[in-house]
Amino acid sequence: MNAQSMPMTVRPEDERATLSEVLRGHGVGPTHQRIEIARALFSRMTHLSADQVLAAVNQRHAETSKATVYNTLKLFVEKGLVREVIVDPTKVFYDPNTSPHHHFYDVETGEITDIDGDRISILGLPALPEGKVAAGIDLIIRVRGAA
Amino acid sequence: MNAQSMPMTVRPEDERATLSEVLRGHGVGPTHQRIEIARALFSRMTHLSADQVLAAVNQRHAETSKATVYNTLKLFVEKGLVREVIVDPTKVFYDPNTSPHHHFYDVETGEITDIDGDRISILGLPALPEGKVAAGIDLIIRVRGAA
DNA sequence: GGTGAAGTTAGACAGAGTCCAATTCTTATC
């Protein structure tokens, strides 16, 4: 499931039911907190830090603790619902887009932008180190505002 | 300057004089602490975290504070003596190899290995976002021990 | 409705990195 496959507008209770199914489909038991965290990520379809998720989820009423946000994000990563993006030395970002893709990263503003994965090809990669297996390829184009 | 351009064996006082010149050549005033930090990086030619630099420099006698290590590494990055490598969400690594190159990163052991930059080509990159200028391209191949 | 497992939580804790005012070095000049 991804955000594009959801209708543009949904009744809130339908959205929560849909998210429940998505979670179940990935082997994650749906709870109130997990659904809200999933909603924060999938409704925005942007790259959010744990702190931003925590703030988003507790916008209206305090609903979810810091510990649960961290527990849940780790669980979502394990279950393949979201992906970690490591570009900023101070915090991890969580990416609801799990299709293979790369990133622009503005080192001044912190803005992260997707680069479609299937337009890019990387040639000339050497063999992996002996006994190692690939776990992911991250391409980050660091940019800044023109001088 | 890089480690390869130095003779295999040097008298310690020659090595320090050489490093002094390297620092001056990059607009960095040489001090005891900066020379020791440069030596830690350039004599090993590996990717070290700030903590590892601190430990290396204080191996024999306590010579350098944590604050100075951080100050100095930041200065070295600004002056182009070393480069930051951002692959581990918990700490920055400092890379004395400033020629364009990429990295294998073992997510289990933390080991970082260089990939020669001029064997790699990356095709199909989209135009940079409007008004932005490239600041660097980081390609990280994440690996782990075969399952 | 009762029971055990799964999930949540406050708050203590750890580690990386920053900051500051006081002190010590470096370097240029005499």
Place this chain on the structure above:
DNA sequence: GATAAGAATTGGACTCTGTCTAACTTCACC
């Protein structure tokens, strides 16, 4: 070589991200 002014270093307090734990709550199932 002594002097003085600017540059660099320092301990330690502080911030921030993330982890951990033991108590508590909720959920699934009978």
